Amino acid sequence: MSDTDPKNLIRIAREDGDSAVAQPLDLGARVRELRKARDWTLEQAAQQAGLARSTLSKIENGQMSPTYDALKKLAVGLEISVPQLFTPPSKAQVNGRMAVTRTGETVEQITTTYEHDLLANTLKSKKMLPYRARIRARDMADFDGWVRHDGEEFLYVLTGQVRLYTEFYEPVELKRGESAYYDASMGHNVVSVSQDDATILWVTSLT
Secondary structure (H helix, E strand, C coil): CCCCCHHHHHHHHHCCCCCCCCCCCCHHHHHHHHHHHCCCCHHHHHHHHCCCHHHHHHHHCCCCCCCHHHHHHHHHHHCCCHHHHCCCCCCCCCCCCCCCCCCCCCEEEECCCEEEEECCCCCCCCCEEEEEEEECCCCHHHCCCCECCCCEEEEEEEECEEEEEECCCCCEEEECCCEEEEECCCCEEEEECCCCCEEEEEEEECC
């Protein structure tokens, strides 16, 4: 596999990433933290979630494991999703990272189907991989099978018109200003249906 293969862009971007072992989450402490961040008393939070105050107290103190129904009520009450209940809080300090990419400063990766200009290339250990792509392909036959990789992907059409092929959906045509968000582990390919090569902004999650 060459370093210009679209799938390899993900690997290249991850090479400088840090490996970390996730620590077990104390759900009770997490719920308490979320409640206090909203400056709610136990009574207020319980009422918001539709739970008994004693039930919420036991959850926070690790005295009972909540049912999925209780978790859903907690999430709705705290105005977050269920997965966020199990997401450890981010570091309190501001990271402060920033990268500006000016015209002519992009890193180019050329394939037979796409020309990629990698953006924000000076930032290491990114959580997103943004890149501008010129779509050279005109037909699915131009590809050597589906492109698949980890993460999720956002596509925004900058110029021209493209056809997005995916493994589980009918092809969809997108013109300038239109976008798509999809699971990148699902096979996907993009072709230009314009007279000229179309250009798109792609953003791929790396975590």
